[in-house]
Amino acid sequence: MSEEKTLGQQRREALCYQxxxxxxxxxxxxxxxxxxxxxxxxxxxxxxxxxxxCVDYILRLAQANGFKPLVRGTVLLPGDKIYSVNRGKSxxxxxxxxxxxxxxANIAAAHIDSPRLDLKQNPLYEADELAFLKTHxxxxxxxxxxxTIPLELHGVVAMKDGSVIKVRVGDGQGDPVFTIDDLLPHxxxxxxxxxxxxxxxxENLNVLVGSRPFREDEGSExxxxxxxxxxxxxxxxxxxxFISAELSxxxxxxxxxxxxxxxxxxxxxxxxxxxxxxxxxALFQLTTPRRTAVCMLADKEEIGSEGVTGxxxxxxxxxxxxxxxxxxxxxxxxxxxxxxxxxxVTAGYDPNFAEVYEKRxxxxxxxxxxLCKYTGGGGKSGASDASAEMVAYARRVLDxxxxxxxxxxxxxxxxxxxxxxxxxxxxxxxDTLDAGVPVLSMHAPFETxxxxxxxxxxxxxxxxYEA
Ligand code: MN
Ligand code: MN
Numbered sequence: 098m099s100e101e102k103t104l105g106q107q108r109r110e111a112l113c114y115q116x117x118x119x120x121x122x123x124x125x126x127x128x129x130x131x132x133x134x135x136x137x138x139x140x141x142x143x144x145x146x147x148x149x150x151c152v153d154y155i156l157r158l159a160q161a162n163g164f165k166p167l168v169r170g171t172v173l174l175p176g177d178k179i180y181s182v183n184r185g186k187s188x189x190x191x192x193x194x195x196x197x198x199x200x201x202a203n204i205a206a207a208h209i210d211s212p213r214l215d216l217k218q219n220p221l222y223e224a225d226e227l228a229f230l231k232t233h234x235x236x237x238x239x240x241x242x243x244x245t246i247p248l249e250l251h252g253v254v255a256m257k258d259g260s261v262i263k264v265r266v267g268d269g270q271g272d273p274v275f276t277i278d279d280l281l282p283h284x285x286x287x288x289x290x291x292x293x294x295x296x297x298x299x300e301n302l303n304v305l306v307g308s309r310p311f312r313e314d315e316g317s318e319x320x321x322x323x324x325x326x327x328x329x330x331x332x333x334x335x336x337x338x339f340i341s342a343e344l345s346x347x348x349x350x351x352x353x354x355x356x357x358x359x360x361x362x363x364x365x366x367x368x369x370x371x372x373x374x375x376x377x378x379a380l381f382q383l384t385t386p387r388r389t390a391v392c393m394l395a396d397k398e399e400i401g402s403e404g405v406t407g408x409x410x411x412x413x414x415x416x417x418x419x420x421x422x423x424x425x426x427x428x429x430x431x432x433x434x435x436x437x438x439x440x441x442v443t444a445g446y447d448p449n450f451a452e453v454y455e456k457r458x459x460x461x462x463x464x465x466x467x468l469c470k471y472t473g474g475g476g477k478s479g480a481s482d483a484s485a486e487m488v489a490y491a492r493r494v495l496d497x498x499x500x501x502x503x504x505x506x507x508x509x510x511x512x513x514x515x516x517x518x519x520x521x522x523x524x525x526x527x528d529t530l531d532a533g534v535p536v537l538s539m540h541a542p543f544e545t546x547x548x549x550x551x552x553x554x555x556x557x558x559x560x561x562y563e564a
Contacts, residue, residue, distance in 0.1 A: 173420065441533045
């Protein structure tokens with residue numbers, strides 16, 4: 098027996114913007130695909146804890162999915178799958194579409210660097226028979242969150258002879274971990290009076306790496322000497338080799354399901370590997386799209402997209418130019434006709450900190466892919482501010498693909514702000530819209546996302562590629 102809807106109910110449905118929890122919107126059988134996707138995503142998080150490791154793993158996945166290195170000057174045909182690695186830290190991939198590139202490309206851009214503690218170039222010292230590594234934090238992290246947690250050491254040592262030694266300590270079987278110590282509460286009477294920002298000074302973020310002195314020695318700094326001896330035995334390096342190393346202390350957490358219902362994922366580096374993986378996994382699903390699909394996974398977003406591997410680098414332009422040249426297409430025309438989804442995380446509404454959010458315009462955990470018309474701070478400062486037409490375009494593409502999505506703004510106006518790579522794509526004359534996964538505890542050593550949002554982001558990027 099169907100109940101008649103009142104006029105009010107009918108008009109409410111027709112007129113009011115209503116959102117549903119994405120878990121309530123899953124189609125029959127879709128939960129299996131969601132779970133399989135999230136397991137693959139968690140593996141991606143565990144494999145890549147630096148941008149270099151992400152690129153290494155992405156390369157393996159891409160090759161297994163039939164992608165070949167871009168060879169400059171060759172003719173590209175519809176359906177061709179190619180990639181180009183920028184200095185081991187950033188990777189660009191494409192699936193060539195049916196239409197020529199002058200008709201534009203569908204681009205998804207995300208970043209694979211995350212906040213962390215980089216080692217300084219002269220890091221190793223001994224103080225009172227304890228050995229430490231000096232760090233310089235990378236990205237906008239809250240220093241008090243990085244003490245008294247287990248840390249791993251990841252990175253490379255570039256040797257003068259041109260060889261590069263990979264270092265990865267902490268997540269292997271039987272590996273030791275590292276940590277940064279903090280004050281005991283019994284002696285923290287002065288420290289607790291300081292602000293969160295001041296309580297742990299940057300120069301206190303020193304990683305504890307040893308305490309056992311070198312035995313057959315009467316000299317000073319015997320603990321440091323013993324550590325150097327171990328490093329020399331394992332990697333063949335000496336202290337001066339730190340000078341040309343990129344080593345980072347990252348949280349020693351594996352990606353885990355969070356909650357009794359396993360609806361959430363907790364892990365380090367989900368900003369922005371959650372979107373990077375969505376951009377990648379969606380690309381792997383394509384055969385021959387209408388327009389060429391481009392996946393840009395950048396480095397250095399957390400420090401302003403600077404540097405030769407950041408989104409501001411001409412490496413992206415060169416890649417797009419190489420694609421265009423292979424079809425005798427004009428690069429400028431291609432970019433002008435292209436659409437880019439700048440895939441990056443946003444702040445998920447947190448009821449524990451409700452005061453910093455404007456609830457009507459905040460992304461909610463479990464409500465799907467979050468579109469962000471503008472980022473920035475203050476009066477939209479630093480935002481590329483996507484046009485209404487582009488937001489309308491995204492609404493149509495996502496709705497047609499049954500993607501659950503929502504609108505998002507990063508907290509209350511004048512509460513703070515942030516940016517993404519979007520501005521650097523928009524500057525290239527590409528229509529660009531921000532979209533991504535809402536995150537709780539963004540930039541913390543352990544960030545939390547909802548599985549259904551991860552999955553909807555993957556579905557959303559796929560819909561953009563296929564549009
Ligand atoms: Mn980000
Ligand atoms: Mn970030």
